[in-house]
């Protein structure tokens with residue numbers, strides 16, 4: 001099946017709970033050359049903050065996807081290309097695997113044609129996402145590869161996401177996930193801070209995701225990571 005992310009190299013993740021850097025505007029953010037913008041964060045995200053970012057980015061050409069961290073922050077906006085819905089495969093309990101999803105489907109009327117699946121393998125125990133979901137991050141390359149294969153083959157996930165949020169990951173583990181996949185697209189995120197780190201991880205994944213750099217160093221630094229990803 002043809003999905004938009006088959007052609008992506010770079011995704012920029014905007015955290016609605018964080019400010020843009022310096023005098024950066026959302027127009028600048030949308031013109032970094034990134035292939036798509038994912039809007040989401042683990043902590044202190046609200047529907048109102050989500051709406052503010054979606055509205056500010058709506059008039060530019062880059063596709064916008066919401067990545068909700070719980071059902072309460074999902075917003076209904078025609079400016080959104082779709083929803084990327086995480087499932088944390090190595091979560092400590094079922095809530096972040098099927099529980100939140102069950103609640104969402106119970107209370108909301110989903111647009112299934114715009115709803116897509118992202119299988120998270122959370123790798124940095126210090127990250128908010130690891131702590132919130134009580135993820136078991138003590139995984140070997142074989143474990144990561146096996147989770148990736150289970151996600152693709154047994155759970156039909158469209159995207160597998162090796163998540164090192166806040167730290168640069170182990171390329172051997174990322175490559176193991178990449179090798180395990182035939183159909184799903186491998187997203188890598190965590191600690192990308194310039195051309196070199198982007199270029200290196202892009203060689204071991206399908207799509208790299210850049211997050212905190214946008215808020216900490218701004219659009220010029222992000223543009224370097226786009227180059228690194230495109231050159232890989």
Ligand SMILES: CC(C)=CCC/C(C)=C/CC/C(C)=C/CC/C(C)=C/COP(=O)(O)OP(=O)(O)O
Pocket residue numbers: 015040041042043044067068069070071074085086087088095096097100101102104127128129130132133163165166211
């Ligand atoms: C069923 C629905 C609609 C939602 C549930 C979705 C799930 C399982 C969420 C759990 C995983 C999660 C919180 C994903 C959010 C995306 C993410 C990992 C953002 C990055 O967060 P961090 O960078 O760790 O956090 P902060 O920057 O907020 O500290």
Ligand SMILES: O=P(O)(O)OC[C@@H](O)CO
Pocket residue numbers: 013163164165166167188189190191192209210211212213
């Ligand atoms: O913020 P960073 O470390 O770039 O991580 C990006 C993304 O994977 C977070 O969900």
Ligand SMILES: [Mg+2]
Pocket residue numbers: 015041165166211212
């Ligand atoms: Mg973050």
